Amino acid sequence: MPFAFTLEKEQNGARAGVFDTPHGPIQTPVFAPVGTQATVKAIMPSTLKELGVSLVLANTYHLYLRPGDALIRDLGGLHRFMAWDGPILTDSGGFQVFSLAETRRIDDDGVDFISHIDGSRHRFTPEKSIQIQENLGADIIMCFDECATPDNRAAIEKALLRTHAWAERCVRAKTRADQALFGIVQGGIFLDLREQSAAFLRQFDFPGYAVGGLAVGESKAQMYATLEHTTPLLPADRPRYLMGVGSPEDLVHGVARGIDLFDCVLPTRLARNAAALTRQGRLNLRNAKYATDPGPLEPGCTCYTCTTFSRAYLRHLVQAKEILAHNLLTLHNIHMLQTLMRQMRTAILAGTFADYARAFLTTYRPVGEPDPHPLPVVPS
Amino acid sequence: MPFAFTLEKEQNGARAGVFDTPHGPIQTPVFAPVGTQATVKAIMPSTLKELGVSLVLANTYHLYLRPGDALIRDLGGLHRFMAWDGPILTDSGGFQVFSLAETRRIDDDGVDFISHIDGSRHRFTPEKSIQIQENLGADIIMCFDECATPDNRAAIEKALLRTHAWAERCVRAKTRADQALFGIVQGGIFLDLREQSAAFLRQFDFPGYAVGGLAVGESKAQMYATLEHTTPLLPADRPRYLMGVGSPEDLVHGVARGIDLFDCVLPTRLARNAAALTRQGRLNLRNAKYATDPGPLEPGCTCYTCTTFSRAYLRHLVQAKEILAHNLLTLHNIHMLQTLMRQMRTAILAGTFADYARAFLTTYRPVGEPDPHPLPVVPS
Numbered sequence: 051m052p053f054a055f056t057l058e059k060e061q062n063g064a065r066a067g068v069f070d071t072p073h074g075p076i077q078t079p080v081f082a083p084v085g086t087q088a089t090v091k092a093i094m095p096s097t098l099k100e101l102g103v104s105l106v107l108a109n110t111y112h113l114y115l116r117p118g119d120a121l122i123r124d125l126g127g128l129h130r131f132m133a134w135d136g137p138i139l140t141d142s143g144g145f146q147v148f149s150l151a152e153t154r155r156i157d158d159d160g161v162d163f164i165s166h167i168d169g170s171r172h173r174f175t176p177e178k179s180i181q182i183q184e185n186l187g188a189d190i191i192m193c194f195d196e197c198a199t200p201d202n203r204a205a206i207e208k209a210l211l212r213t214h215a216w217a218e219r220c221v222r223a224k225t226r227a228d229q230a231l232f233g234i235v236q237g238g239i240f241l242d243l244r245e246q247s248a249a250f251l252r253q254f255d256f257p258g259y260a261v262g263g264l265a266v267g268e269s270k271a272q273m274y275a276t277l278e279h280t281t282p283l284l285p286a287d288r289p290r291y292l293m294g295v296g297s298p299e300d301l302v303h304g305v306a307r308g309i310d311l312f313d314c315v316l317p318t319r320l321a322r323n324a325a326a327l328t329r330q331g332r333l334n335l336r337n338a339k340y341a342t343d344p345g346p347l348e349p350g351c352t353c354y355t356c357t358t359f360s361r362a363y364l365r366h367l368v369q370a371k372e373i374l375a376h377n378l379l380t381l382h383n384i385h386m387l388q389t390l391m392r393q394m395r396t397a398i399l400a401g402t403f404a405d406y407a408r409a410f411l412t413t414y415r416p417v418g419e420p421d422p423h424p425l426p427v428v429p430s
Numbered sequence: 431m432p433f434a435f436t437l438e439k440e441q442n443g444a445r446a447g448v449f450d451t452p453h454g455p456i457q458t459p460v461f462a463p464v465g466t467q468a469t470v471k472a473i474m475p476s477t478l479k480e481l482g483v484s485l486v487l488a489n490t491y492h493l494y495l496r497p498g499d500a501l502i503r504d505l506g507g508l509h510r511f512m513a514w515d516g517p518i519l520t521d522s523g524g525f526q527v528f529s530l531a532e533t534r535r536i537d538d539d540g541v542d543f544i545s546h547i548d549g550s551r552h553r554f555t556p557e558k559s560i561q562i563q564e565n566l567g568a569d570i571i572m573c574f575d576e577c578a579t580p581d582n583r584a585a586i587e588k589a590l591l592r593t594h595a596w597a598e599r600c601v602r603a604k605t606r607a608d609q610a611l612f613g614i615v616q617g618g619i620f621l622d623l624r625e626q627s628a629a630f631l632r633q634f635d636f637p638g639y640a641v642g643g644l645a646v647g648e649s650k651a652q653m654y655a656t657l658e659h660t661t662p663l664l665p666a667d668r669p670r671y672l673m674g675v676g677s678p679e680d681l682v683h684g685v686a687r688g689i690d691l692f693d694c695v696l697p698t699r700l701a702r703n704a705a706a707l708t709r710q711g712r713l714n715l716r717n718a719k720y721a722t723d724p725g726p727l728e729p730g731c732t733c734y735t736c737t738t739f740s741r742a743y744l745r746h747l748v749q750a751k752e753i754l755a756h757n758l759l760t761l762h763n764i765h766m767l768q769t770l771m772r773q774m775r776t777a778i779l780a781g782t783f784a785d786y787a788r789a790f791l792t793t794y795r796p797v798g799e800p801d802p803h804p805l806p807v808v809p810s
Binding site: 087088093095096121126131358362370374376378 | 468469471472473474476496497501504505506511512513721722724734738739740742743746747749750752754756757
């Protein structure tokens, strides 16, 4: 069966599974690096494979504008274009239209926007988003939705009605059988709206469900509470995708609350800002104390960057604005998240996830909010 | 014997040999990519190894200014710092002082200059250049010399006297036995000055000799004529190094005139300007005609870039200003020159170099000067 999700083990709410796609199985929980413009920035697809990456995300909005989805279709689709033969997920373009495009007009039919590249005018509708995503040809495609600020209940309610109507139009517009269309549960931090949204979307029996509209300004406590309430509303035999989330602590807390898929620009964006993700927290190489440091970026890490170069050398590359700094830090950051996800999966299968998560969160110092949030208490 | 040069075969003036260094043998003729700031821009050392690169150049001027040669010494030397365990060559810093530094005062003792990075004041002398190069610890180091404009005879004569006096001081200043100090023959395009310079330098019995002051504004015909006259003046049992030269046609013409070593920023710099070196000439991916081209960068090329991606994809990366464009084009350009050098070596050993060179120059279209220069006629 295409797009079958096999739940291998559930432990304390955390899940290990396998999601089948036309480009191979995805072992979950999984983190997908973001390849905005059909490239995960500063890393070759062969290196992604070596790092054990299985799923890559690409952005519909960016690829529609440049080089154009019709061109990518004519060149054999996105897999061939970017030389990635593993599974790909494309977003609907909605989030970028609402956050990146210069101006916009929203009505019940769709969204007018102006390209951030050249100022040209465009219109996305649910049907248009599906058409573009079918041209790109990813394994997983997403419903076009409206993202509203998470704490404004009136705006969220209005956007929710529209998102539901658009989800129905996306289901009807879809023509390709080799793509899985995921529904997106919205509702901000309002738990009754999340219930409404989950109930509405379940009627379409989507092969997967995303939790959208989080990590957009609400507190960590609000995000975790919303997740904890929402994931049990989703069918257990379908993968659950938390969009745009990828800090190490959020990955652990997300998995602990039953999330199977994540994506985020964090590891690649931090790398281009000279920052490394480590199991102790973030490390910024611009700090002068690393100028003479002969040790590896992260002691004990087995990635090429850490087994080959010193912090002093990596800092020199950063200070000298060398491209190799981006390459080596990106490689390390993706390796760090890959290792974390693989270890969580192994722990779930071994029945030791709660211990693993607690131990990780004890030594990891997140940015901004120093107090660790408690893991959810789930009866075994 | 350290730094032994074994001449395996000479054919029509072209030479195949092996130069032994503390970090392994260098099979010649060889092209050295330039790692200005202790990194060959946009490529990992592991990839350089895979491409068959044996010798890498680094710039004394840049590393002295940032991160500092004492720091590199304290961290175990340049090989360890940049994680390159093969042979390294450092230049003397002279060329950059004369071309990059903001202002300068030259006298018989040395050169005052102002850093292009932060405006700080510095002074290089022959002794200082050797001290820095000993701190860096490359296998091959160079005499500190004065570069003058190639067609101004009076300036060249004055610089030549200084260069010779400085060479003698470099020989005296040198203390490390695990580094080979090369002399640099100067004299611009004036053949009698080249004769004087070669005769003067030969008295020091250097383990290798560079031909300096070429590819700095003179015509190709002048450069080739100067080379043709100069290389026979150098001892046959020592490697000959043509500094700062690396276009495909110059490599072929240089090898045909008895040069064994080359270095140049060309393959890496062109890559960052969206240009590829191919066996037909240069190809610039900014050209709109490549936007829909499904073919490889260079048909028949076996590098990762050409066997994996289309011109349309590579052009998209260039247009979208993606770092991966630099990585993939750098990889291809270095692969192209590596292949050319390896094929020339094979041809020399097989006794077919003249045919190989003629065939290559027949299909290769150089930039700027459309008429191919004749290969030198050397009695077999």
